Amino acid sequence: MSWLTDYVRPRIRGLLHRDVPDNLWTNCGSCSQMILTKELHRNMNVCPHCGHHMRALVADRFAWTFDEGSWTQAEVPKVPADPLGFRDQKKYTDRLKDARSRSRLDEALAVAHGKISGQPAVVAIMAFEFMAGTMGTALGEAFIAAARLARLQRAPLVVFTASGGARMQEGMLSLMQMPRTTVAVEMLKEEGLPYIVILTDPTTGGVSASFAMLGDVQIAEPKALIGFAGPRVIQDTVRETLPEGFQRSEYLLEHGMLDMVVERKDLRETLGRIIGLLNGVRTEGQPDGPVPDAAPPSQAA
Incomplete structure (x- = not known):
């Protein structure tokens, strides 16, 4: 074995090696695109490419x-x-x-x-x-x-x-x-x-x-x-x-x-x-106008 194999190659491999987390990327089950897991979570686990709703x-x-x-x-x-x-x-x-x-x-x-x-x-x-x-x-x-x-x-x-x-x-x-x-x-x-x-x-x-x-x-x-x-x-x-x-x-x-x-x-x-x-409660963004009266609990369908 030469010094290139015994010494140089292991040193180069050590320099190039980086610990990459297993969960860094997620594969979309619909379009097969790779998505950064952090980006996917920010998007509520919805694929930004095809809109597939993951679990x-x-x-x-x-x-x-x-x-x-x-x-x-x-x-x-x-x-x-x-x-x-x-x-x-x-x-x-x-x-x-x-x-x-x-x-x-x-x-x-x-x-x-x-x-x-x-x-x-x-x-x-x-x-x-x-x-x-x-x-x-x-x-x-x-x-x-x-x-x-x-x-x-x-x-x-x-x-x-x-x-x-x-x-x-x-x-x-x-x-x-x-x-x-x-x-x-x-x-x-x-x-x-x-x-x-x-x-x-x-x-x-x-x-x-x-x-x-x-x-x-x-x-x-x-x-x-x-x-x-x-x-x-x-x-x-x-x-x-x-x-x-x-x-x-x-x-x-x-x-x-x-x-x-x-x-x-x-x-x-x-x-x-x-x-x-x-x-019978008006929420933010609801159009103006009367809100229908809510039926009392005993009368609601």
């Missing part, structure tokens, strides 16, 4: 939804960690520990209360980063706690959905959360409190078949996948080619299943305007 963490959604410094995260009830003693390739309790370690969340639904455009609101956000946002008994209890908090504060409940469906490790107990969360929604409606749902990508399975589609106002982010079963499963079942854009936000809006599709940067303003209209 977002719970903490970020809270910060983007509430007025700055106005919100407080709420405690939710604890439930038995493994009611069925389930095990597949690994124990369910171990899966929960891994999910909590990676996401820094206790469960797949987080609840907070604060103000949106100066108006009180309770917000519940599903965490896709926690076991794909699957619905189990803990999520059901958290949703019911959010509804009770909204009733206690006489405030609207805003729910962001993102889920792969029911949590198989809890079997029938997971499926029972569908009627339980539906009853919680009815409790809000009996009190005349607004229930607003923002569907994000993806919202599927038992979540889409229960509380996700029961909002007084149904909003979705652009091109979000929304449905019960996946399009490939449906196509294989009916043996027909599905329409273009099937189960996407824009398709559902066109067919009357949504009230609006709103870009992430406009969500806070849109929510503030909707809550103000439902409460």
Whole structure:
């Protein structure tokens, strides 16, 4: 070996080597463009090239939804960690520990209360980063706690959905959360409190078949996948080619299943305007003119 190989080459490699963080760049899943992660976060996880709305963490959604410094995260009830003693390739309790370690969340639904455009609101956000946002008994209890908090504060409940469906490790107990969360929604409606749902990508399975589609106002982010079963499963079942854009936000809006599709940067303003209209409160930027009287809670639809 020559001195060039033994001495010069290692020195040059050492001079050229720089520690580059693994998360410095993010690849857009739609247009495949590389985006600086910091720039992407400043843009609310929306691709600046094609407008693709990427998934977002719970903490970020809270910060983007509430007025700055106005919100407080709420405690939710604890439930038995493994009611069925389930095990597949690994124990369910171990899966929960891994999910909590990676996401820094206790469960797949987080609840907070604060103000949106100066108006009180309770917000519940599903965490896709926690076991794909699957619905189990803990999520059901958290949703019911959010509804009770909204009733206690006489405030609207805003729910962001993102889920792969029911949590198989809890079997029938997971499926029972569908009627339980539906009853919680009815409790809000009996009190005349607004229930607003923002569907994000993806919202599927038992979540889409229960509380996700029961909002007084149904909003979705652009091109979000929304449905019960996946399009490939449906196509294989009916043996027909599905329409273009099937189960996407824009398709559902066109067919009357949504009230609006709103870009992430406009969500806070849109929510503030909707809550103000439902409460009979004029919000900033609302056109001049009389504000419709809000019906008393006992008379609201």
